[in-house]
Amino acid sequence: MSAIQQHPTLTAEKLSVHPPKRLLFGPGPTQVHPRVYEVMAQPVVGHLDPYFFEISQANQRMLRHVFGTENEWTFVISATGSGGMETAITNFVEPGMKVAVFANGFFCDRMSEMARRNGAEVVRFEKPWGEAFDDTEAAEFIHREKPRVVMYVTAETSTGVYQRGEAICQAAHEVGALVIADCVTSLGAMPVHIDKTDIDIAYSCTQKGLSCPPGLSPVTVSPRAAEWLQARKSANRSWYFDIKLISDYLLVSHRYHHTASATLFYALHEGLSLIEEEGLAHRWERHRQAHCEFVKGIGDLGLTMLVPEEYRIWNLNTPRVPEGVDDAKVRAALLNDHGIEIAGGFGPLAGKVFRIGVMGPLATRDHVQDFLSKFADALRAAGYKS
Amino acid sequence: MSAIQQHPTLTAEKLSVHPPKRLLFGPGPTQVHPRVYEVMAQPVVGHLDPYFFEISQANQRMLRHVFGTENEWTFVISATGSGGMETAITNFVEPGMKVAVFANGFFCDRMSEMARRNGAEVVRFEKPWGEAFDDTEAAEFIHREKPRVVMYVTAETSTGVYQRGEAICQAAHEVGALVIADCVTSLGAMPVHIDKTDIDIAYSCTQKGLSCPPGLSPVTVSPRAAEWLQARKSANRSWYFDIKLISDYLLVSHRYHHTASATLFYALHEGLSLIEEEGLAHRWERHRQAHCEFVKGIGDLGLTMLVPEEYRIWNLNTPRVPEGVDDAKVRAALLNDHGIEIAGGFGPLAGKVFRIGVMGPLATRDHVQDFLSKFADALRAAGYKS
Numbered sequence: 179m180s181a182i183q184q185h186p187t188l189t190a191e192k193l194s195v196h197p198p199k200r201l202l203f204g205p206g207p208t209q210v211h212p213r214v215y216e217v218m219a220q221p222v223v224g225h226l227d228p229y230f231f232e233i234s235q236a237n238q239r240m241l242r243h244v245f246g247t248e249n250e251w252t253f254v255i256s257a258t259g260s261g262g263m264e265t266a267i268t269n270f271v272e273p274g275m276k277v278a279v280f281a282n283g284f285f286c287d288r289m290s291e292m293a294r295r296n297g298a299e300v301v302r303f304e305k306p307w308g309e310a311f312d313d314t315e316a317a318e319f320i321h322r323e324k325p326r327v328v329m330y331v332t333a334e335t336s337t338g339v340y341q342r343g344e345a346i347c348q349a350a351h352e353v354g355a356l357v358i359a360d361c362v363t364s365l366g367a368m369p370v371h372i373d374k375t376d377i378d379i380a381y382s383c384t385q386k387g388l389s390c391p392p393g394l395s396p397v398t399v400s401p402r403a404a405e406w407l408q409a410r411k412s413a414n415r416s417w418y419f420d421i422k423l424i425s426d427y428l429l430v431s432h433r434y435h436h437t438a439s440a441t442l443f444y445a446l447h448e449g450l451s452l453i454e455e456e457g458l459a460h461r462w463e464r465h466r467q468a469h470c471e472f473v474k475g476i477g478d479l480g481l482t483m484l485v486p487e488e489y490r491i492w493n494l495n496t497p498r499v500p501e502g503v504d505d506a507k508v509r510a511a512l513l514n515d516h517g518i519e520i521a522g523g524f525g526p527l528a529g530k531v532f533r534i535g536v537m538g539p540l541a542t543r544d545h546v547q548d549f550l551s552k553f554a555d556a557l558r559a560a561g562y563k564s
Numbered sequence: 565m566s567a568i569q570q571h572p573t574l575t576a577e578k579l580s581v582h583p584p585k586r587l588l589f590g591p592g593p594t595q596v597h598p599r600v601y602e603v604m605a606q607p608v609v610g611h612l613d614p615y616f617f618e619i620s621q622a623n624q625r626m627l628r629h630v631f632g633t634e635n636e637w638t639f640v641i642s643a644t645g646s647g648g649m650e651t652a653i654t655n656f657v658e659p660g661m662k663v664a665v666f667a668n669g670f671f672c673d674r675m676s677e678m679a680r681r682n683g684a685e686v687v688r689f690e691k692p693w694g695e696a697f698d699d700t701e702a703a704e705f706i707h708r709e710k711p712r713v714v715m716y717v718t719a720e721t722s723t724g725v726y727q728r729g730e731a732i733c734q735a736a737h738e739v740g741a742l743v744i745a746d747c748v749t750s751l752g753a754m755p756v757h758i759d760k761t762d763i764d765i766a767y768s769c770t771q772k773g774l775s776c777p778p779g780l781s782p783v784t785v786s787p788r789a790a791e792w793l794q795a796r797k798s799a800n801r802s803w804y805f806d807i808k809l810i811s812d813y814l815l816v817s818h819r820y821h822h823t824a825s826a827t828l829f830y831a832l833h834e835g836l837s838l839i840e841e842e843g844l845a846h847r848w849e850r851h852r853q854a855h856c857e858f859v860k861g862i863g864d865l866g867l868t869m870l871v872p873e874e875y876r877i878w879n880l881n882t883p884r885v886p887e888g889v890d891d892a893k894v895r896a897a898l899l900n901d902h903g904i905e906i907a908g909g910f911g912p913l914a915g916k917v918f919r920i921g922v923m924g925p926l927a928t929r930d931h932v933q934d935f936l937s938k939f940a941d942a943l944r945a946a947g948y949k950s
Contacts (some may be wrong), residue, residue, distance in 0.1 A: 193599060193602055193603050193606075193834060194603065194833050194834050194837035195603040195606050195619065195830040195833050195834060196606070197606050197607055197608075197609050197615050197619075197826070197830070198607075198609065198615055199607050200607065200608075200609050200610070200613070202608065202610065204610055206610075206823055207608050207610055207611065207823055207825075207826065209608075210607070210608050213579060215604070215605040215607075216579055216605070217579050217580065217581040218601070218604045218605065218827070219601040219602070219604065219605055220579075220581050220582070220583050221583055221584075221585050221586065221596070221601075222583075222586075222588065222593050222595075222596050222771075222777050222778075223583050223584065223586050223905075224586070224588065224590055224592075224593060224905050225593065225778070227586070227905065229583050229584055233581065233583075256643060256644050256647070256778075256779070257642060257643045257647065257804060258642050258822045258823050258824070258825070259822070259823060260803075260804055260821075260822040260823070261642070261643065261804050261822070263804075264802065264803060264804040268802075288803070291803060292803045294799075295799050295800065295801050295802070295803055296801065383823065385608075385823065391608050391825050391826065391827035391828075392608075392611070392642075392823045392824065392825040392826075392827075393642070393779055393825040393827070393828055413680075413681050414681065415681050415682065415801050415802075416650065416654075416681070416801075416802065417646075417650060417674070417677060417678045417681055418643060418646055418647050418649075418650040418805075419804075435646075436644045436645070436646040436647070437592055437593055437644050437645065437646070437769065437771065437778045438644070438778065439593075439644070439777050439778040439779040440583070440593065440777065440778075441604065441777035441778075441779070442777075442779055442828075444581040444583070447580050447581050448579060448580050448581060451580035519609075519610050519613065
C-alpha cells in the first residue's frame, strides 16, 4: 500500500467545477429549483434497490398527474428529451409504415428525420415557421393521407407556437392511426391533457417545465398504443429505447435493463413534489400570468410577438428582433453584462426572433420585470431606439 | 397574481428524498466520491454555453488519458453504459454485416442482441460463463469467420472474467474488421490501453471505475473507425446515438444536437479530476491491492473464487457461494443489517457466486477489511460454518 499512501489526495477542499451563475431565460435548459440541487447530493442507491423503486413509482404517479393521464405506462427513459422522441418513434414506427407529420418548425423536422431513419414513408403538412394548424385543415390532411401514425409538437420550441391536438387526435383515430405528441416544452408549465386530448404517446424532458437538470425523458403510452406494441411483429431496432423491456424493468418484474441513475430520479422526484405542493393548476396559472406580464412588457418596449395571441406558448416567447438590431449583440450583452441566457431564432427565423423562456422558478412578476429592464438595456446597447 | 400568492410554497425546509445510506459493494452503481456530489449542486449552464464546452473539452482530454488513447473522437453519450453499447453497435454495424462475438457472459449476449436488431449476421464463439478466451483460439475463430466487426467485453460484470484483447485486435485487423470493446467495468479501475491494444471503438459508464452517478457513457473511436463511419453509405438507424452528429456538436461546430446535462458533465469532470490528482497508475495499483486483500480474505473465510487468478477483474470479484448457503439470505443480511449492497449471480451462475465490487472510494484496505468482517457475519447468519 506504500505507493498509495505516499499520494494522499481526495481532499474535499477544491472542486474542479466553477460555473458562472446564469439566469436561464432561454428555451432550455432552464432554471433549476434550489431544492432539486439539494436532493442530488443524497447518496446513490442501486437501480434494483427497493428504495429506488419507491422513488420510481412515486415519480410515475406524479407524472401521470402532470401529464393528465391514467396511463399505466408512464415512466422515464434514461436519456434527454430527444431520446424520448426516439423512444416514441422507434417503438411505434415500423419500416414501410406511412407516418404523417405536422411540420411547422425544427422539432417536427427532427421527428420526420427519425421516422425516415426507421424506414417510414413520411408525408408532411408543411406551414411556415410561426404558424399553427387549424382543426379543419388538420383533419382533412389526416383523412386524405390515412397514415398509421400521426406526429405533432404541442409546443414548438423553435417558433413559440402552441398546437391544439383535439382535432388531430380525433381524425387520427377515425383512420385508425396512433398519435405521437411532443410535450418537451409544455409539460409542467402549461396544460397537457393527454387523456382528454386522446394522445397515444407523449414524451417530454426533465428541464423546462419540470425545473430539473436535463438527463431523463418522461414518456406516457395509452392502453391502445400499448396493445399495438404488444402485437407488433417486427423487432424494435433499438434495445436501449425498447419500451417493452423498460416497462418490464420499471413497472413489472424489476429485472435489470440498464443502470438507471438514482441521482436523476431523485431530482425528478423533488421537481414533481414542488409541483404537487404548488398545485398543478396554480403552477399553470403562474406561468400564464408571467407570460402576460412578459408580453405586456414587450409591447411597452415597442416590440411585437411573432405568434398570434391564441397560438402562443406561455413559457416560451418569441418577440421579433426590431429592424436594424443585431440579435447576437443583444444576446451577448445579456450574457456578458447580466449573466442572462436567452436564445436567438434559427433556420427561417434566424436573426428574426428572440426565444425567451419564462418558466419554473423564473415565472414570477419580479423575475419578468427584472429581465425586461435588462433586456431593454441590452436592446439599447445594440442600437435600438424605441 | 393573487391565486399564486395565496399558495406560498417552495420552502427549502423539507426534501422529498431520503435514501438509505448504502455502501455500494455491488457491480454498480458504485460508491460516489463526496466531491462529485458537491459539484452537482453547482448551477446548470446551457448546453451551448462557452463554459459547458470548456468542461466538455476538459472531460475529453481526461478521458483520453484514462482510456489510454489519442483518439480525437473521445467524448460522452447522454445515456447510461448500455446506451454506449448501442452507440457503438448502431454506428458500426450495418444490416447484413457479419459480426463476431466472444460470448462468455451476459453482456456479450446483450451485444449479440443489439447487433441482431441492427440486422447483422451474428456468429458467436461461446464458452461457459466464468472462462476466458486464449489468444490462439481467439485468432483462429476470427480467421475462420472473417467478420466485418468483432466484439468482446474487457471485464465481464456477470462473471468477473477479464479478457485480454491484443490477439483479438490483431486478428481482427488482419481480416479487415473493426473491434468494439466493452470497457464498462474496467475503465478507471484497471488498465485500459485502447491504443496499445489497438481497439477501434470502446465505451464505458460514469459509475463503476469513475465513481460518478450513472447517466453518461464515455466512448472513444479510432481514426480507422472514424474513417469507416464517414464513408458509411446506409443511414444510421439511430439519430440520438449518431456519432457523426454528436461529434459535430461536442467537438466541431458546437451546433445543437441534444440538451446535454451540464450537471452530469460536472460530475464526470470531478470524477476524472480525482483520478488525475491520484495519478492513474496509482489508482490502478490501489484497486489491484484492494483486490489482493479481498481475495486473501475470501480464502481465509474458506471460500474459493470462480475465476482463475490470471483472468480476474480487479474491481469485480466473484467468490463462489459455499455449499448449502442461500446467497439471497447473505445478501439480505448485508443490506438489512449493514446497509451494504452486493449482488448475486444470474443466468448459469444464479445462486453459485456473489458479485462483489471493490472500487472507487471503497478500494482501500480499511473498507475491504470492514466489508469482509460483515460478510463473514452474514455468511454465518445464513448457516455457513467455515
